[in-house]
Amino acid sequence: MEIKLIEKFQRQTIEQLLSAIPFFKAVKQLDPAQFDTLLQYSRIITYRPGEVVLHRGDGDQCLYFLLKGRLAVYPSEALTGEPVNYVTPGEVFGDLARLMHSPRSATIVADTSSREIMVFSADFSAFGELESTHPISLPTKLLYYRNTVHNLRWKLEVYRSLHPKDELANRHRAVKLYLGPKDTLEELRSLHEQARTLASLLVAWNDRFGSIAPSSGQSPDRELLKALEH
Numbered sequence: 001m002e003i004k005l006i007e008k009f010q011r012q013t014i015e016q017l018l019s020a021i022p023f024f025k026a027v028k029q030l031d032p033a034q035f036d037t038l039l040q041y042s043r044i045i046t047y048r049p050g051e052v053v054l055h056r057g058d059g060d061q062c063l064y065f066l067l068k069g070r071l072a073v074y075p076s077e078a079l080t081g082e083p084v085n086y087v088t089p090g091e092v093f094g095d096l097a098r099l100m101h102s103p104r105s106a107t108i109v110a111d112t113s114s115r116e117i118m119v120f121s122a123d124f125s126a127f128g129e130l131e132s133t134h135p136i137s138l139p140t141k142l143l144y145y146r147n148t149v150h151n152l153r154w155k156l157e158v159y160r161s162l163h164p165k166d167e168l169a170n171r172h173r174a175v176k177l178y179l180g181p182k183d184t185l186e187e188l189r190s191l192h193e194q195a196r197t198l199a200s201l202l203v204a205w206n207d208r209f210g211s212i213a214p215s216s217g218q219s220p221d222r223e224l225l226k227a228l229e230h
């Protein structure tokens, strides 16, 4: 693992890397000053294949966005069986612990199939209390939570399509969408509440199935386990 400060990179490089991440792209378009503020709380981390990025049960609350490579998500520290899911470039991860006020819900490992693994890490403490608007503004928070709710709903839809008869399958559809006035604190509160409920449903899927992939229960990823021994 190597941690690199944002200042070590040319501005153009950072902008190019972050243009592939919907949240940062939207913030930059809406309010370039907020984009700069987020950068002040961020750094870039590179990993070697097989390195552990997040440990289930850890208490830190950084938020991550994958820039390059692929990551495997394991529901337990044991790293046996199939990963529960993969994280691909542009996706956010490490967002559930803060949302649910709980330790990390999964272990995330740099995949052995990736040569270069690069992650953008943001210190979530900049978000402060939900309703505070400094240093991160209400519009930026709204972008973040809309994005989070969208991503969680999407993942839960995928799991529903794999296990349509499971009693968890329809639960996320019962989580009400917000229909009130847009761009308000009320919308932020609703998105936050939706995100919390959807996050706990995702963790319930992980707990129930171990791996949600159809090939669940088959042989462990030996290549990955071997790489972890070094």
Ligand SMILES: Nc1ncnc2c1ncn2[C@@H]1O[C@@H]2COP(=O)(O)O[C@H]2[C@H]1O
Pocket (backbone or CB within 6 Å): 054, 073, 084, 085, 086, 092, 093, 094, 095, 096, 097, 098, 103, 104, 105, 106, 107, 108, 155, 202, 203, 206
């Ligand atoms: N089923 C899943 N699919 C994709 N990512 C997941 C899944 N379960 C957990 N994660 C991610 O793994 C992260 C582990 O740390 P957090 O609990 O903070 O946030 C978690 C999610 O971002």
